[in-house]
Amino acid sequence: MSNKQIKQLISVIEAKIHAARSSEDILAAIAKAKAFRKPLVYDHSKHILTIIISTVIGVVLALSPHISFLPSWSEPGNKWLLYVAIGCFALSMIMLTIVISGRQKVSSISALAYKKDAMLDNNLKYKAPFNSEEMRIRFSELNRGNHSRHFKEVVGGEYQGEEHTFSFEYYHFHYVDKRTVTYMQGKRMRTKTVYDKYDRYGIIVPFEYCNNLQIFSFSPSQLYNLKLSSGSIAFDKTFNIRASDELAATKFLKPAVVVAISDMAGFLSQMNIEIDATGLMCLSFTDRNMIMGNQRYDLSDPAAFYDELAGQTKLRKLDRTLRFLHQLFKHSDSNFKEIT
Amino acid sequence: MSTSSIIFIGILVVLVIVVVSIYNGIVSRKNAVERAWAGVITQERQKNNILPELEKVVSEHKEFESDILANITRLRSKLSDLSERQIDTQSLGEIETLMGKVQSGISVTVEAYPDLKTAGLMNNLMREIAEQQENIGAAIRIFNQNVEAFNEGIEVFPNNMVNNTLNKQPRISVFSDSKASEGFDYKPNF
Secondary structure (H helix, E strand, O other): OOHHHHHHHHHHHHHHHHHOOOHHHHHHHHHHHHHOOOOOOOOOHHHHHHHHHHHHHHHHHHOHHHOOOOOOOOOOOOHHHHHHHHHHHHHHHHHHHHHHHHHHHHHHHHHHHHHHHHHHHOOOEEEOOOOHHHHHHHOHHHOOOOOEEEEEEEEEEEEEOOOOEEEEEEEEEEEEEEEEEEEEEOOEEEEEEEEEEEEEEEEEEEOOOOOOEEEEOOOOOOOOOEEEOOOOHHHHHHOEEEEOOHHHHHHHOOHHHHHHHHHHHOOOOOOEEEEOOOOEEEEEEOOOOOOOOOOOOOOOOHHHHHHHHHOOOOOHHHHHHHHHHHHHHHHHOOOOOOOO | OOHHHHHHHHHHHHHHHHHHHHHHHHHHHHHHHHHHHHHHHHHHHOHHHHHHHHHHHHHHOOOOOHHHHHHHHHHHHHHHHOOOOOOOHHHHHHHHHHHHHHHHHHHHHHHHOOHHHHOHHHHHHHHHHHHHHHHHHHHHHHHHHHHHHHHHHHHOOOHHHHHHHHHOOOOOOOOOOHHHHOOOOOOOOO
């Protein structure tokens, strides 16, 4: 099969994956690659040969002033040799870009198929991104970025635990900080604007048992006035606690909750917990792979990739995090009331 | 004032700051240990909220063995002996052993007579006991972690010099589950 036909097949698979509504639809798309009976990779042998030849020619011509038997580009009238060398390097770069983009395309479609299948297997659905202004007011965790902030992705789902069932929303939050840097250029002082881009992720759940509480290891911009201690030296080394109501916060921070949060800090990086005034909890962190699973194969090995997708995809990191949230529910509810 | 005098005073000031911060560190870790112990006692005393209900349920159902009731009574008496001011890991161990007996006695009976579990109060009580025990376990873990930090804080150099001279605090024993450690032969040699 020619590269043109592979390109067409990849386009068909990509369209089918985008349109997929079930795991079966995704498997049907991957089955097309499987029926191809060869790794779905472009034949780049000609491009690689071109890269090697043009790079060698380019290097030889560039070094011609140091090679005795070649005319040197540094001599009058031989400047064209230098232009040929530059042309060879440019050709190598173009070919290299074609090779890399071809491989990236296969890899990105595979990642898309895997993520979509994982979401379908775990009953997760894309939702409309949150209003960043509204969320900035609700949570100081989301009041970040002096230049811009927005939600790149919001995924909704439901967790069914032994004692509680709750809906949750997983988000990917992107924010940009703008700052001015002064530097010396020669003897002149110059300034330039630098944009620092950051990403944070999180899970939002309704949590009726507490409000106005911040437990953070990565400081948010605004803090409640009351500073509390958990009673655990290890916990207090990692986290700061701020609240507006000491009694409610102490009631929430039972020893089992303190230990669960401490343990979770070893699992999630730069972890923060914030409960707003209305009882909405935001658990945030910097781990980006929560709904990506552990993909082992891609379309370069269609048969193995098909088998991988045919099984139930487990999102272990998400599951562990939701179990932790369930623990918070379990230790905050009353055992002598109707269980929700 | 000569340069050497300034250097001498500077070193002296730094030394005083170091000693004061070590002294205060030991004091604050000791306070954290006491607070963690108070946390353990508070969690233990939560049992007082459910023991009367448990006593009532056990006495109402003939399926439960009589020693469960006896253990609950002993447990209530032991709980009243616990003090927030005095760290007493031995009494805590006895209470935990008694609670373990009560919990396993109830579980065995409920397994033998599943109808008991369908009684709403029994189910809720069992869940409450499980959560309380989880909280006690967590409070003990926090206590042990704080004790570990305190002991390390008085033993490392130069903290040991400050402690021996000024704080004069002894090591604190961590709480260990003697019943669990009976299960294996290995004994650490420290």
